[in-house]
Amino acid sequence: MNQVTHIFAKDTRRHWPEIAISLLVTAAWVWMTPYSWDWRPENTPTQGAQVALVAMMFLAGLAAALVPVMWWILITRVVQGENLVGDTQWWVTKPYEWEKLLTAKTLFLAAFIAAPMLVADWILLAEAGLKPVDHVAGLGFRTLLLVCFVLLPLGALAAVTSTFARVTLTTIGTVLVLGVNIGVLAGVERYKYSSSLGLLIAVPLLLGLIVGAVVFQYARRRTWQSRGWLLASLAVIVCGGYLSYSPVLVALEFPQNGAAPIQIGLEEQPSIAMRTEENRVSLTLPVTIAGVQQGSGTQLDAVRVTMTTAAGRTWRSGWEALYGQRYMSVKVTRSVTTSTGMRQDSGLIPVSSEIYVGPTTGMVDLGINRAFYDMARAEPVTLQLELAVTELKAGNAVVVPMQTSDFAVAGLGECSPLKYGIRCRSALRQPQLTFVRTEFTEGTCAANGAGAEVSGSAWMGDLSRAPADFGLSPVSDIATALSNFSGPPAPGQPPVLRHLCPGTPITFTPYAVTGRTRVVTTLRNITLPEWK
Amino acid sequence: MNATIRTEGLVKRFGRTEALSGVELSVPAGAIYALVGANGAGKTTLIKVVMNLLEATAGRAEVLGMDSHRIRGKALNRIGYVSENQEYPEWMTVAAMLEYIRPFYPGWDRELERHLVRQFELPLGRKLKHLSRGMRMKAAMASALAFRPALLVLDEPFSGLDPLVRDELMEGLLDRSPETAIFLSSHDLTEIESFSSHVGFLEQGRLLFSEEMGALSQRFREVTVTLGGEEPARERLPEDWLQYEASNSVVRFVHSACRGEGTAAELREMFPSAREIEMEPMPLRSIFVAIARERRSQRVGAAAVKEGSRA
Numbered sequence: 112m113n114q115v116t117h118i119f120a121k122d123t124r125r126h127w128p129e130i131a132i133s134l135l136v137t138a139a140w141v142w143m144t145p146y147s148w149d150w151r152p153e154n155t156p157t158q159g160a161q162v163a164l165v166a167m168m169f170l171a172g173l174a175a176a177l178v179p180v181m182w183w184i185l186i187t188r189v190v191q192g193e194n195l196v197g198d199t200q201w202w203v204t205k206p207y208e209w210e211k212l213l214t215a216k217t218l219f220l221a222a223f224i225a226a227p228m229l230v231a232d233w234i235l236l237a238e239a240g241l242k243p244v245d246h247v248a249g250l251g252f253r254t255l256l257l258v259c260f261v262l263l264p265l266g267a268l269a270a271v272t273s274t275f276a277r278v279t280l281t282t283i284g285t286v287l288v289l290g291v292n293i294g295v296l297a298g299v300e301r302y303k304y305s306s307s308l309g310l311l312i313a314v315p316l317l318l319g320l321i322v323g324a325v326v327f328q329y330a331r332r333r334t335w336q337s338r339g340w341l342l343a344s345l346a347v348i349v350c351g352g353y354l355s356y357s358p359v360l361v362a363l364e365f366p367q368n369g370a371a372p373i374q375i376g377l378e379e380q381p382s383i384a385m386r387t388e389e390n391r392v393s394l395t396l397p398v399t400i401a402g403v404q405q406g407s408g409t410q411l412d413a414v415r416v417t418m419t420t421a422a423g424r425t426w427r428s429g430w431e432a433l434y435g436q437r438y439m440s441v442k443v444t445r446s447v448t449t450s451t452g453m454r455q456d457s458g459l460i461p462v463s464s465e466i467y468v469g470p471t472t473g474m475v476d477l478g479i480n481r482a483f484y485d486m487a488r489a490e491p492v493t494l495q496l497e498l499a500v501t502e503l504k505a506g507n508a509v510v511v512p513m514q515t516s517d518f519a520v521a522g523l524g525e526c527s528p529l530k531y532g533i534r535c536r537s538a539l540r541q542p543q544l545t546f547v548r549t550e551f552t553e554g555t556c557a558a559n560g561a562g563a564e565v566s567g568s569a570w571m572g573d574l575s576r577a578p579a580d581f582g583l584s585p586v587s588d589i590a591t592a593l594s595n596f597s598g599p600p601a602p603g604q605p606p607v608l609r610h611l612c613p614g615t616p617i618t619f620t621p622y623a624v625t626g627r628t629r630v631v632t633t634l635r636n637i638t639l640p641e642w643k
Numbered sequence: 644m645n646a647t648i649r650t651e652g653l654v655k656r657f658g659r660t661e662a663l664s665g666v667e668l669s670v671p672a673g674a675i676y677a678l679v680g681a682n683g684a685g686k687t688t689l690i691k692v693v694m695n696l697l698e699a700t701a702g703r704a705e706v707l708g709m710d711s712h713r714i715r716g717k718a719l720n721r722i723g724y725v726s727e728n729q730e731y732p733e734w735m736t737v738a739a740m741l742e743y744i745r746p747f748y749p750g751w752d753r754e755l756e757r758h759l760v761r762q763f764e765l766p767l768g769r770k771l772k773h774l775s776r777g778m779r780m781k782a783a784m785a786s787a788l789a790f791r792p793a794l795l796v797l798d799e800p801f802s803g804l805d806p807l808v809r810d811e812l813m814e815g816l817l818d819r820s821p822e823t824a825i826f827l828s829s830h831d832l833t834e835i836e837s838f839s840s841h842v843g844f845l846e847q848g849r850l851l852f853s854e855e856m857g858a859l860s861q862r863f864r865e866v867t868v869t870l871g872g873e874e875p876a877r878e879r880l881p882e883d884w885l886q887y888e889a890s891n892s893v894v895r896f897v898h899s900a901c902r903g904e905g906t907a908a909e910l911r912e913m914f915p916s917a918r919e920i921e922m923e924p925m926p927l928r929s930i931f932v933a934i935a936r937e938r939r940s941q942r943v944g945a946a947a948v949k950e951g952s953r954a
Contacts (some may be wrong), residue, residue: 113749121743125734194730198696201731201783206747208716333698366941 117220118215122189128221129188140178140583141231145238146535148588157283175583182224187278189219190269193286196334197273201236203332207329213329220262225254232539232585237335238515239586240525241538244577249539254578259318260581267321270328271338280307285345292349300356304413304432306364306497306504309355313347320344342569350444359431361413363625365499370503371630373409373438374404376471377637385640392484394639396494399440408503409621416477417495419488426483430499436473437570439503439546439622472571488639496628501574503544511551513615520619522589524607528611531596532569537587542572542621548616549617551595566607567593574624647672647794647824648693651944652702655688655848661687664848665702670841673821677856678836679931680845685830687726689845690798695825707793709911716774720748723787723823725780726798733772737765737782740791745822748790756789762815777808784812788819795819797824797827813838836927844931844937854861863930864901864922868894872916885937897933 123130146167193202193212232250236243243250268285272278324340327333354360376399384395403409413430475496509521517527523545524537535542550564571591580587598605611617648670655663661786662685670676691697692705695714707721716721732740738920741760745751755948763781771779780800786794790820801809816825817838829835835842843853852859857923870892880887883900894914898906901922910920925933 116744197730198691199726199728199730201729203696204694204719204722204729205744206717208720598687 114211115218118193118207118212119218122192122215122219122221125192126185126188127574129181129185133178133185133223134227136174136177137227137231140171140174143167143236144235144586148169148626150237167445175524177185178583181259181379182261185223185280185555186220186262186265187269187275190216190266191273191275191278194273195270195328195332209329213508214328220266222490225257228257229254235585236538238589239536239538240519241536241586243538246538249584250477251329251587252577253429253539256581258577260337263318263321263325267328267341270325271334271341288470289348292352295351296356300353302431303356304430305355305356306360306363307355308364309351309357310361310390312354313351315346317351335643345638356429357428358415361499362629365412365629366627366628367631369628371402372404372407372626372628373400373501373630375400375475375496375498375630375632377634383637383640387481390481392479392481394479396475396477396634397472398475398495399472402440407504408437408505410501410503411436411473411475411498413440413499414475414477415497415499417497418479419494419495420487422488424483424487426480426487428478428480430476430542431476433498435477435501437503438473439505451526483637491636491638494637495633496632498632498636499593500628500630501624502626502628503574503622505546506543506623508588508618508620510616510618513611513613513617515613521617522621529590529592530608530611531566532591532593532611533617534588534590535571537572537589539585539587540575540577541587541589544570544572544574544622545594546570546620546622547591547617548614548620549593550614551593551609552615553598553609556610565598566597567609567611568569569593572621574622576624644670646705647814648676648706648826648830649705649788650689650693650702650704653689653692653699653704654693654701655685655697656735662848663699666845666848666850668843668850668853668948670770670824670826673824674826675820675839675842676827676843677839678826678827678843678845679827679830679832679835681935682830684845685848686850687728687798688848689739690726690826690828696723705712712846716760720750720790721793721797723790723792725783725787725795727780727800727802728798731779731783732769734770735767736770737774738767740771741786742768742784747881753790755788755922756785758783759788759815762818763811765928767792777804778802779845781808781809781812781815784815786828788823790814791819792823794827795823795827797825799828799830800853800884801829802949809834822833830927832931833926835882837856842927846935851934851938859930860927861903861922862899862901864898864906865925866894866898866910866931867921867923868910868914868917869919869921870914870916878952885933897930897937898922 140278146164176507193207194200194233229250232253233243236246236606259362260270267280267284269278272281297617320340321344324337327340329336378397378399379396383397386393400409412435413431415426415430417426417427419425475498477494477496479638507525511518511520513528515528517525520526520535524535526533526535526550528534546568547570548568551567552564569591579585593611595609597608616636648668650666653663653666653668654661662809666685666689678689680686688697692699692928693711695711699711704712709718733741735743735759739755745753745756759765763778763785764787765782766774771782773896774782784800797816800812804812815832819825827839838942839856841853841855842859843867854862880896884899885897885899887896888894894935900906906921907920910919910922914920
């Protein structure tokens, strides 16, 4: 007898109602989810259609919430089918081999949770117009994320608890501990920059401890020791959260090396804004950013300030987040619409000109200790700014003419027009960081493309290199508002929407990380603002 | 002789409570060994340590020649276990349970399984959760016997069962002996007496004695001495006299080291005025009551001495 398949078959026979419900809920979610992608006024011309769509979207949301709940029930029921807690279970006195029991349970979760989700992902990608076959590696990575961050932790909790009620209480307790910790962290480290290295260190340790707890519990059934492993994994998450704010990790993430990719200076006759909180004075410095090379970009991630008074007294802040201000220099193609409509080749009359997108001036927020500020503000001070900088390089821009319905954007996914911008669906993750630029038309969209044009732009996506994001849906569906989508309002009137006319070229420029570094600049003789 | 179960200095503590205190036990091969003792004496703890369901604090146990720590997985192909407190797969029917467990055992005997089903009159189509307690024990027993285990461990298997079911279970067990050694715990002495070949008495985690049932029965006698005159004054009673009571003309006690005629001769010497000396065999129940009372009075005496020395 193959013990693995024998136990698997028994579990399948026993839990078929839960399996059936879980598959039905997943199928319902897969069926309903695409409706939310098409939610545009032109698709719902009647009130009845709008009500039906809203109802469908509500049900899709409900199904999306029920899918993980069913996983949770299924995992708990199947793991606790051979309860590992206590010494009165019938099965522990039978010749079960723990490796085979664990394999059988893993096979069950793979067959009835991971595999159906893989199929669901495949169907949803196809429904979204994104070729699943192009994303096989990403689908594999997404399954790995599901296993590591859903199946494994829930399985571990079920393995160290004896009943459904206890696993429920434990799960609630775990969520509460994490929630409170996140809340405390968000409060205490409100302004601080969180390094992704913290996660890189914590996640392998976390997964190692959870896997260790599960294996140990199956091998030895020493519940309190296994619970200890899980408590340690919870401590790792908590510590990892605090660790990610460590200046050491920020310094590791942004090493000080070579020539600075940009130069930062203070604007002439700067107007430094100030606001105060309890023990903190926030200064907003208007700065100039120069030296961004064509085809590249710079993202300001964090800043650390060292303030030195005329008397030589010094105070240094921690690394504070700048929330990814980006500055870049790109060569963009302006184009006009021909009577035949927009095309990238002969129908298009390109007028190339090098323009700088994004501000060349920016704002840098600094947090200063209030007591030091009070002591230092009487005389001009020297500010040394250390900026944690991510260097970006532009990839090949894709120019696509605006359509009235869905249109494909190479390397990004399927997009559709919105009144204020565009909506794009991407496979498995947010798109790679992309700068979107187009021209809004004032007034109506004339057939010949006449009408004043106003540039509209926005960033979409992120800099992550992971092939898939963690989440239920394999389709990232992001609506992006472009700048200047409305004109200045006339007095007493609402703002007037500008138009993205069919055929208007939209330029998608992807950016990738080329390096991370620190830029140091010293600003002398800064007069600090007085209290208002 | 090879022992089926052997323990050496077995200690198990739960916090400050010592459930087992240096238990030294040996269960001979082929024996039906009954571990008896009051509730809370440590019988279930001892069985669980032997079965590797609990880890000993100190000492070691050996089962069928292997360290008890290794009793898991394939090692359980040779050991059956039934307990009154087990959580059975109640959602299964009897037939499904037997069908499920069958492939786990290479030595499963289908013919014996059918025989046990008939013998115990098991309702194959009924779910375990719908069975009476007795019927559930029979189903568990069938699943533990059908693979012809070398050792069957039973924790209070007859507790709360009606006499008919109890007899049927005993009959089923006796059919399997001596092929299968049986190690069982019980606090019902009457049922053990007719059934066991060996007996061990556990009290407060200590094994007071462990011996063959016949030898035990031989050893204990209820002695009644009818005196013709005055009883000679005694400074100290022999240690193997338990529950000593004396009135004007009658002395009663339990002799725990009786050696037949030799003892009778000794008693006649010790009671020269005796008109009659009766030495009656004792049922197991009476033996254990005598031992338990003696232990209790010893403890009370020891406590009084301790209290007195403090005062």
